[in-house]
Amino acid sequence: SVEASIPEPQREAWRKFMPKHFTTAEEFEKETVRHIETTLARSLYNCDEGAAYAGTALAFRDRLVLDWNKTQQTQTFADQKRIYYLSLEFLMGRALDNAMLNVDQKDVASAGLSDLGFRMEDIISQEHDAALGNGGLGRLAACFLDSMASLNYPAWGYGLRYRYGIFKQEIVDGYQVEVPDYWLDFNPWEFQRHDIEVDVQFYGQVNKWQDDEGKQQCSWEGGEIVKAVAFDVPVPGYKTATCNNLRLWGSKAASGEFDFQKFNSGDYESSVAEQQRAETISAVLYPNDNLERGKELRLKQQYFWCAASLYDIVRRFKKTNRAWKDFPNQVAIQLNDTHPTLAIPELLRILIDIEGLEWDDAWGIVSKTFGYTNHTVLPEALEKWSVPLMQHLLPRHLQIIYDINLQFLQFVERNFPKNRDMLGRISIIEESQPKMVRMAYLALIGSHKVNGVAELHSDLIKTTIFKDFVEIFGPDKFTNVTNGITPRRWLHQANPRLSALIASKLGGHEFLKDLTLLHKLEAFVDDKEFRKEFREIKYANKVKLAKLIKETTGDSVNPSALFDVQVKRIHEYKRQQLNIFGVIHRYLQIKAMSAEEKKKVQPRVSIFGGKAAPGYWMAKTVIHLVNQVGKVVNNDKDVGDLLKVIFMEDYNVSKAEIICPASDISEHISTAGTEASGTSNMKFCLNGGLIIGTCDGANIEITREVGENNIFLFGNLAEDVEDLRHAHLYQKYVLDPALANVFDVIQNGMFGDAQSFSALLNGIVEHGDYYLVSDDFGSYVETQEKIDAAYKDSEEWTTKMIQTVARMGFFSSDRCIDEYAETIWNVEPLVPKEEANLP
Ligand code: PLP
Known part of the structure; x- marks a missing residue:
């Protein structure tokens, strides 16, 4: 048994002065101002947003610590x-936004910060x-x-x-x-x-x-x-x-x-x-x-x-x-x-x-x-x-x-x-x-x-x-x-408007504790007002991402275009190269079109993000190619808003929280059998983004849950990968013709020094195409065309988005943890x- 360190007779005094949780804006302000003035030694005269963040964080930290103490005591005694x-x-x-939402005091803090002369958004973005x-x-x-x-x-x-x-x-x-x-x-x-x-x-x-x-x-x-x-x-x-x-x-x-x-x-x-x-x-x-x-x-x-x-x-x-x-x-x-x-x-x-x-x-x-x-x-x-x-x-x-x-x-x-x-x-x-x-x-x-x-x-x-x-x-x-993801961070925090809309339909935020409740949204799939609001939220999230893109890259993108996103570590097996080759193919197609034909093109913004390991040359080459393609395409007046190519610098969790809610299509296109699960696929779907993917990792279970109509699958299956690789090495290798065109323009210098991309192309043409980029290119391009067509039917697309969200209940990390526990x-x-x- 464990002893408390304070003897019984003295505990009364202790209890009398136990700090309490703040519950009103005023109490929050009191704590925050105290921390800014004393813990941080700043004042009314030199409190910038950084100090306001620090004061707010310390006020919340105090709350967490009280609960932390209680939790540790309970666990020790139990x-x-x-x-x-x-x-x-x-x-x-x-941590701050998450802490405020988990202890259910964000509104209180927003009101308090506003009284003190700050905006919640600015304060949150101060955190590293x-x-x-x-x-x-x-x-x-x-x-x-x-x-x-x-x-x-x-x-x-x-x-x-x-x-x-x-x-x-x-x-x-x-x-x-x-x-x-x-x-x-x-x-x-x-x-x-x-x-x-x-x-x-x-x-x-x-x-x-x-x-x-x-x-x-x-x-x-x-x-x-x-x-x-x-x-x-x-x-x-x-x-x-x-x-x-x-x-x-x-x-x-x-x-x-x-x-x-x-x-x-x-x-x-x-x-x-x-x-x-x-x-x-x-x-x-x-x-x-x-x-x-x-x-x-x-x-x-x-x-x-x-x-x-x-x-x-x-x-x-x-x-x-x-x-x-x-x-x-x-x-x-x-x-x-x-x-x-x-x-x-x-x-x-x-x-x-x-x-x-x-x-x-x-x-x-x-x-x-x-x-x-x-x-x-x-x-x-x-x-x-x-x-x-x-x-x-x-x-x-x-x-x-x-x-x-x-x-x-x-x-x-x-x-x-x-x-x-x-x-x-x-x-x-x-x-x-x-x-x-x-x-x-x-x-x-x-x-x-x-x-x-x-x-x-x-x-x-x-x-x-x-x-x-x-x-x-x-x-x-x-x-x-x-695998699963926490709906608190990846829906409620990242996409507060969607979380509120869902809560308004389901009668509260219970779904954040039991994500399977989302299935009840299916009852609203034909509700006109709900559909409209759902679309408006997606659009507003895209406007927010467009703003971030403008601030960080200087490029302007049109929020009405289809946002096509691939953000994750850069890796050959994840096949960002397949994506950028597809983008080049699209660019060449647009360049060859008449003015009349161009009117029918679905405008797209291709957004890439992710880090390459510093010693991983091939991955760095892919980043370079994406940037070079962006430079050419984004400045081509023939193309205008029909295609933009963006590489977002320094992809991290806080950027993911802005990107996931803003995507129409995200790419999870690893060579079948190579991606163990993937979790960003779940994050995009939970925010009403559809996915293009291979039959790999959790994409397969996502398909089972959302239905084949609501996901764009393509490419070879895991069971065929070994035979295909074998064939590449021992039979005459024929490149997909559309991909061959793409390689031609790269080799002719359309995106700058061809030499710098030769290892990337040679890996496919001469060294056996281990990741099956060419084998999957045809079906990838075809599937992207289907996506263009589907996106044009805005009503049908809305149904797909809503059904996808409604069917994501399985992918909560709460379900994972209960499974591990049991x-x-x-x-x-x-x-x-x-x-x-x-x-
Ligand atoms: N990197 C960051 C910053 C993330 O937030 C995530 C989340 O999903 C990942 C990587 C994992 O992405 P993926 O599942 O696409 O590999």
């Missing part, structure tokens, strides 16, 4: 199982995005935090507090330039926990000996120690008192600030060297999406974060004084991809080397505690670490991994004696030069459940990368949890109690 979500990325975006992630994987983790809190699950997120999040992207002369994202100048949403520091060890050597009872003992000695410092970020649920915790670890030198002896002897530079080396660990997010690079610092980050998190989780468990066998009944740890896989050998190390458990008992605990989410089947994204590197950095963990592998291989040998070939394939250690540790196999073997993130993807992992393991463990170890975590919700009701 002493039930908790979820620990380990993710190297949390792509949170801005918390961009601690690359793309879908990190944003998923953020949506999951929102859902876990909103559904009252006792849950913690654990991540790294990068000093630099994903870089800012600038476009200079049509090229991507990376600029550091220093986001911590002012961050009111985190609390440094000065009392929570964990020593994390690296390098050193392992000593083994027999103790007096003849038992083998093991210790990890020497090397270097780095301190992990906890920074806590409150995560408020929607209209509930639950406020969960996201704990981010920062690194610092173990031995205080700097080496005083070196400093005194005049060696100033090396006096701070240790400190700087330690701080490097949490300095920067690796900017690769779906690509692993095997850098030592990355492995250090992973272990640093796993070790600190596990220490914290074990410490919390030990406070309950339970037996170790209870650990899996109290702790569910979810591994978001293989990045936190070292948590498995780390927990074994703690249990065996430090707590003295036997291997079998420790393994029993570990293998009931972890769940592993796979996010990709792309070979270049599957994590492997070289054995020599791991030996050097984490010698004890490597031994444990070898022990796990030995036990596993012996188990397989016993159970599949006739299948010796399998042993080499399934070994955690790849017998390459150098040997490599296959992290996905380690994660799978150490977890009790493995899940993919959309139906097709979950099927694919069972027939490709994990085929042997399905035979070994049986199919029940594998499951699917199709099928993987076995965790129950827990509503925070008032302090007085606690034991």
